[in-house]
Amino acid sequence: MSLLSTRTASRLLSVADLDDAATADAHCDLMCGVYNPAQARIEAESVLEIMKKYNASDDDYFRTRCIIIKEERAQLAKEHLWVLWTDYFKPPHVEQFPQLHDLFWRATKAAGDAKKSNEEADGQKLLDLIDEIAGIFAETKK
Amino acid sequence: MSLLSTRTASRLLSVADLDDAATADAHCDLMCGVYNPAQARIEAESVLEIMKKYNASDDDYFRTRCIIIKEERAQLAKEHLWVLWTDYFKPPHVEQFPQLHDLFWRATKAAGDAKKSNEEADGQKLLDLIDEIAGIFAETKK
Amino acid sequence: MSLLSTRTASRLLSVADLDDAATADAHCDLMCGVYNPAQARIEAESVLEIMKKYNASDDDYFRTRCIIIKEERAQLAKEHLWVLWTDYFKPPHVEQFPQLHDLFWRATKAAGDAKKSNEEADGQKLLDLIDEIAGIFAETKK
Amino acid sequence: MSLLSTRTASRLLSVADLDDAATADAHCDLMCGVYNPAQARIEAESVLEIMKKYNASDDDYFRTRCIIIKEERAQLAKEHLWVLWTDYFKPPHVEQFPQLHDLFWRATKAAGDAKKSNEEADGQKLLDLIDEIAGIFAETKK
Amino acid sequence: MSLLSTRTASRLLSVADLDDAATADAHCDLMCGVYNPAQARIEAESVLEIMKKYNASDDDYFRTRCIIIKEERAQLAKEHLWVLWTDYFKPPHVEQFPQLHDLFWRATKAAGDAKKSNEEADGQKLLDLIDEIAGIFAETKK
Amino acid sequence: MSLLSTRTASRLLSVADLDDAATADAHCDLMCGVYNPAQARIEAESVLEIMKKYNASDDDYFRTRCIIIKEERAQLAKEHLWVLWTDYFKPPHVEQFPQLHDLFWRATKAAGDAKKSNEEADGQKLLDLIDEIAGIFAETKK
Numbered sequence: 086m087s088l089l090s091t092r093t094a095s096r097l098l099s100v101a102d103l104d105d106a107a108t109a110d111a112h113c114d115l116m117c118g119v120y121n122p123a124q125a126r127i128e129a130e131s132v133l134e135i136m137k138k139y140n141a142s143d144d145d146y147f148r149t150r151c152i153i154i155k156e157e158r159a160q161l162a163k164e165h166l167w168v169l170w171t172d173y174f175k176p177p178h179v180e181q182f183p184q185l186h187d188l189f190w191r192a193t194k195a196a197g198d199a200k201k202s203n204e205e206a207d208g209q210k211l212l213d214l215i216d217e218i219a220g221i222f223a224e225t226k227k
Numbered sequence: 228m229s230l231l232s233t234r235t236a237s238r239l240l241s242v243a244d245l246d247d248a249a250t251a252d253a254h255c256d257l258m259c260g261v262y263n264p265a266q267a268r269i270e271a272e273s274v275l276e277i278m279k280k281y282n283a284s285d286d287d288y289f290r291t292r293c294i295i296i297k298e299e300r301a302q303l304a305k306e307h308l309w310v311l312w313t314d315y316f317k318p319p320h321v322e323q324f325p326q327l328h329d330l331f332w333r334a335t336k337a338a339g340d341a342k343k344s345n346e347e348a349d350g351q352k353l354l355d356l357i358d359e360i361a362g363i364f365a366e367t368k369k
Numbered sequence: 370m371s372l373l374s375t376r377t378a379s380r381l382l383s384v385a386d387l388d389d390a391a392t393a394d395a396h397c398d399l400m401c402g403v404y405n406p407a408q409a410r411i412e413a414e415s416v417l418e419i420m421k422k423y424n425a426s427d428d429d430y431f432r433t434r435c436i437i438i439k440e441e442r443a444q445l446a447k448e449h450l451w452v453l454w455t456d457y458f459k460p461p462h463v464e465q466f467p468q469l470h471d472l473f474w475r476a477t478k479a480a481g482d483a484k485k486s487n488e489e490a491d492g493q494k495l496l497d498l499i500d501e502i503a504g505i506f507a508e509t510k511k
Numbered sequence: 512m513s514l515l516s517t518r519t520a521s522r523l524l525s526v527a528d529l530d531d532a533a534t535a536d537a538h539c540d541l542m543c544g545v546y547n548p549a550q551a552r553i554e555a556e557s558v559l560e561i562m563k564k565y566n567a568s569d570d571d572y573f574r575t576r577c578i579i580i581k582e583e584r585a586q587l588a589k590e591h592l593w594v595l596w597t598d599y600f601k602p603p604h605v606e607q608f609p610q611l612h613d614l615f616w617r618a619t620k621a622a623g624d625a626k627k628s629n630e631e632a633d634g635q636k637l638l639d640l641i642d643e644i645a646g647i648f649a650e651t652k653k
Numbered sequence: 654m655s656l657l658s659t660r661t662a663s664r665l666l667s668v669a670d671l672d673d674a675a676t677a678d679a680h681c682d683l684m685c686g687v688y689n690p691a692q693a694r695i696e697a698e699s700v701l702e703i704m705k706k707y708n709a710s711d712d713d714y715f716r717t718r719c720i721i722i723k724e725e726r727a728q729l730a731k732e733h734l735w736v737l738w739t740d741y742f743k744p745p746h747v748e749q750f751p752q753l754h755d756l757f758w759r760a761t762k763a764a765g766d767a768k769k770s771n772e773e774a775d776g777q778k779l780l781d782l783i784d785e786i787a788g789i790f791a792e793t794k795k
Numbered sequence: 796m797s798l799l800s801t802r803t804a805s806r807l808l809s810v811a812d813l814d815d816a817a818t819a820d821a822h823c824d825l826m827c828g829v830y831n832p833a834q835a836r837i838e839a840e841s842v843l844e845i846m847k848k849y850n851a852s853d854d855d856y857f858r859t860r861c862i863i864i865k866e867e868r869a870q871l872a873k874e875h876l877w878v879l880w881t882d883y884f885k886p887p888h889v890e891q892f893p894q895l896h897d898l899f900w901r902a903t904k905a906a907g908d909a910k911k912s913n914e915e916a917d918g919q920k921l922l923d924l925i926d927e928i929a930g931i932f933a934e935t936k937k
Contacts, residue, residue, distance in 0.1 A: 119273040123265050131261040146913065149862050152575050167451040171477040179474075186470035190463075193455040203572065288487065291436050294717050309877040313903040321900075328896035332889075335881040345714065403557040407549050415545040430771065433720050578859050593735040597761040605758075612754035616747075619739040629856065687841040691833050699829040 120173040122219040125165035129215050131158040132199050133208030140203060156200050162211065163196040169218070174225075182221050192218060262315040264361040267307035271357055273300040274341050275350030282345060298342050304353065305338040311360070316367075324363050334360060404457040406503040409449035413499050415442040416483050417492030424487060440484050446495065447480040453502070458509075466505050476502060546599040548645040551591035555641055557584040558625050559634030566629060582626050588637065589622040595644070600651075608647050618644060688741040690787040693733035697783050699726040700767050701776030708771060724768050730779065731764040737786070742793075750789050760786060830883040832929040835875035839925050841868045842909050843918030850913060866910050872921065873906040879928070884935075892931050902928060 132155055139151040170189040179185050192214035199211050274297055281293040312331040321327050334356035341349050416439055423435040454473040463469050476498035483491050558581055565577040596615040605611050618640035625633050700723055707719040738757040747753050760782035767775050842865055849861040880899040889895050902924035909917050 119269055119276055121265075121269050123263075124269060127261060127263050127266060134261055146862065149575055149859055150866065150910070152572065153579055153863055153866055156576065156579055163455070164448075164451075167448075167455075167477075171447065171451075171474065172481060186474060190455065190470060193451075197456060200576070288436065291433055291717055292440065292484070294714065295437055295440055295721055298718070298721055305881065306874075306877075309874075309881075309903075313873070313877075313900065314907060328900060332881065332896060335877075339882060342718070403553060403560055405549075405553050407547075408553060411545055411547050411550060418545055430720065433717055434724065434768070437721055437724055575859055578856065579863055582860065582863055589739065590732075590735075593732075593739075593761075597731065597735075597758065598765060612758060616739065616754060619735075623740060626860070687837055687844055689833075689837050691831075692837060695829055695831050695834060702829055 120169055120222075122165075122169060122215060122222050125162045125169065126212070126215050126219065128158045128162035128165065129196070129199075129208070129211045132162060132196075133205060133212060136199075136203050136205050136208045140205070159196045159200045159211075162199075162215070163193050166193050166196065166215070166218070169222075173222075178221075178225055182224075185221065188214065188217060188221075262311055262364075264307075264311060264357060264364050267304045267311065268354065268357050268361065270300045270304035270307065271338070271341075271350070271353045274304060274338075275347060275354060278341075278345050278347050278350045282347070301338045301342045301353075304341075304357075305335050308335050308338065308357070308360070311364075315364075320363075320367055324366075327363065330356065330359060330363075404453055404506075406449075406453060406499060406506050409446045409453065410496065410499050410503065412442045412446035412449065413480070413483075413492070413495045416446060416480075417489060417496060420483075420487050420489050420492045424489070443480045443484045443495075446483075446499075447477050450477050450480065450499070450502070453506075457506075462505075462509055466508075469505065472498065472501060472505075546595055546648075548591075548595060548641060548648050551588045551595065552638065552641050552645065554584045554588035554591065555622070555625075555634070555637045558588060558622075559631060559638060562625075562629050562631050562634045566631070585622045585626045585637075588625075588641075589619050592619050592622065592641070592644070595648075599648075604647075604651055608650075611647065614640065614643060614647075688737055688790075690733075690737060690783060690790050693730045693737065694780065694783050694787065696726045696730035696733065697764070697767075697776070697779045700730060700764075701773060701780060704767075704771050704773050704776045708773070727764045727768045727779075730767075730783070731761050734761050734764065734783070734786070737790075741790075746789075746793055750792075753789065756782065756785060756789075830879055830932075832875075832879060832925060832932050835872045835879065836922065836925050836929065838868045838872035838875065839906070839909075839918070839921045842872060842906075843915060843922060846909075846913050846915050846918045850915070869906045869910045869921075872909075872925075873903050876903050876906065876925070876928070879932070883932075888931075888935055892934075895931065898924065898927060898931075 135151050135155040135158065139148055139155070142148055142151070166189060170185075170193075174185060182188075192211065195207070195211040195214050199207050277293050277297040277300065281290055281297070284290055284293070308331060312327075312335075316327060324330075334353065337349070337353040337356050341353050419435050419439040419442065423432055423439075426432055426435070450473060454469075454477075458469060466472075476495065479491070479495040479498050483495050561577050561581040561584065565574055565581075568574055568577070592615060596611075596619075600611060608614075618637065621633070621637040621640050625637050703719050703723040703726065707716055707723070710716055710719070734757060738753075738761075742753060750756075760779065763775070763779040763782050767779050845861050845865040845868065849858055849865070852858055852861070876899060880895075884895060892898075902921065905917070905921040905924050909921050
């Protein structure tokens with residue numbers, strides 16, 4: 086990220102350039118109107134990092150804290166995904182992407198699995214499913 | 228976002244390319260290890276959108292819901308900012324960016340002000356302060 | 370409920386007679402192991418009752434409290450449904466009940482709609498969808 | 512539950528037959544109007560199941576997760592009981608059931624004890640106290 | 654408070670002088686070991702102040718925010734009281750103060766009433782009941 | 796506390812004598828209007844007590860519960876401090892106490908450190924920093 090100006094950085098962080106009505110597509114016309122798969126992804130990245138730290142440590146106290154915090158982060162990933170599924174996507178999206186329901190089901194199950202496991206592959210699987218969702222999300226913004 | 232491939236989209240969503248250890252700087256070495264000003268920004272975008280919807284409506288029921296939800300979203304923006312301030316930034320950052328404490332204080336106060344007001348300028352001010360923080364955050368990643 | 374003995378009442382409240390291993394099917398073999406559509410239904414009943422009270426009142430203060438509390442109760446209904454969908458149901462259930470994903474999607478959307486509306490029909494629709502889910506849930510327990 | 516029709520299943524889940532005003536006694540005339548000891552019981556069942564799983568396992572990671580989740584479930588049982596005690600029951604109930612205060616005190620203390628212990632008898636004691644409360648609750652509905 | 658030194662101020666804030674084992678009676682021997690009726694009282698003070706501000710204002714937007722925040726503060730007062738009742742007090746306390754259960758019941762009901770009303774007398778009643786509890790609490794520390 | 800009358804005890808618990816407008820300085824003129832460093836201190840006392848119990852025990856189950864609960868209590872201490880910093884203090888306070896920002900930063904970091912450690916010195920450090928804040932808070936009330 087080292088070449089980014091402040092202005093560019095903030096653009097990347099934004100789901101929509103709010104100065105530009107023509108592209109203000111990042112929020113739907115619902116009440117809570119701003120959606121972004123980044124919310125789930127940030128939590129899922131945290132889950133994977135915690136797994137790595139857990140596996141690299143042999144300190145019981147530290148590892149217990151890893152379990153506690155991973156439980157919370159994976160739950161947040163799950164909740165962000167549920168909100169996206171129920172609140173952002175509409176029937177025409179499901180017609181266009183018939184895999185959508187199953188994809189979210191597998192992604193939220195993967196978040197549950199990431200609580201039960203410290204296998205980094207389980208954390209990566211959650212990230213991959215979120216990326217797949219993010220890809221569809223980006224398609225709906227075209 | 229219409230020109231982005233799925234792969235690119237997921238990269239933008241990520242604070243770090245997790246496949247590339249050399250740039251895996253988006254998380255610090257603390258426990259909760261993944262930080263991203265996007266979390267605060269997404270909530271702040273929601274705050275501004277709610278203000279716009281409130282101002283465009285004359286339905287009492289809808290406007291009451293706007294107030295309830297804006298209260299929650301502004302609180303989340305505040306909390307994400309507090310976590311970033313306390314947990315991500317370290318003494319050398321404060322030396323390099325002496326305005327940091329005051330900037331976070333004004334940004335979290337702006338989140339409080341955005342609860343009290345429906346002036347879109349107050350919502351924009353919160354976003355601008357978060358962008359200023361995001362700029363510093365990006366600098367620390369160089 | 371006036372004819373029920375205490376013993377019978379507690380049986381109705383229970384999803385499984387815990388003294389009887391042969392019927393202890395109310396929890397699956399997952400960690401959080403106890404599932405019950407009653408959790409979502411109780412919240413949804415509350416949503417409908419609040420709508421009725423809202424519509425029967427002309428006290429602004431009372432009606433504002435109705436909106437606040439309905440928002441919370443509908444959110445809880447939504448969350449209980451999400452947990453049931455992701456955590457209780459397994460791939461063989463989806464094969465047997467191919468409508469499952471769509472049913473949960475419509476039910477959680479109905480919980481969202483019940484936030485936006487005070488039409489009692491919207492509250493009843495949420496209850497009907499939960500009852501449809503409860504029927505499938507009961508089938509999986511046979 | 513295998514002999515129940517969908518319709519019957521949903522009736523059991525309901526605290527009141529909402530189609531039948533004459534029996535709509537499951538909610539009181541307060542704001543949050545719907546009460547049901549099932550909410551506490553479902554969490555308490557979960558507490559007992561977690562104890563069983565904890566005792567049957569020798570996997571440290573799994574057992575730590577048991578402790579974390581049991582802590583949450585017992586807390587929820589406690590909170591549902593507190594709400595029932597303060598919000599549902601009225602002075603005439605206390606006259607009719609003079610043991611009510613002490614019963615709730617012991618039940619909420621039992622929920623606390625179920626955090627501190629993995630003795631299944633402690634989980635069962637919590638369930639028994641909730642059933643005793645559910646019996647009184649059912650009496651007040653006659 | 655203007656005559657208090659910093660040291661004295663912090664002593665008042667403390668439930669126990671932690672440097673002095675002989676007076677370390679502010680926590681019981683339970684896990685969560687530190688109890689203080691001040692937690693409920695601070696929230697109840699907030700409830701009364703919000704009522705005053707609500708009554709002094711004729712700004713609909715401000716008054717709606719008052720209702721939202723009072724709902725939360727009264728709930729926190731309720732929760733702190735419930736914890737104190739269940740977790741701090743033991744059977745010998747109930748023998749010594751037979752009014753204890755009823756007092757907590759009325760106090761938590763008063764917290765509920767303070768949600769439903771903007772009568773400052775209702776806020777004051779909650780404070781008075783908390784003070785009565787604080788008096789008993791102080792007695793148990795003698 | 797054994798020499799205090801009930802009336803005196805309740806006064807100590809109060810941040811302001813609400814019957815006496817002249818001294819009603821314990822709440823500022825903001826919405827949430829009642830502030831008190833006691834909220835953070837009570838949680839921090841709990842953190843230190845939990846550390847002591849953890850260190851005095853060799854029961855794995857008990858120690859895991861200590862870690863879970865300490866995590867929550869330290870988080871609450873952190874949150875109460877953040878609220879005080881952002882919501883109570885105003886620019887003139889910062890002019891008068893230029894160390895304020897840094898003091899809160901170190902205090903909230905100390906709350907984070909108290910999660911990571913069971914060194915009682917880390918718990919005491921958090922308490923000392925809160926007392927330093929409480930001293931400044933008392934100064935602003937003169």
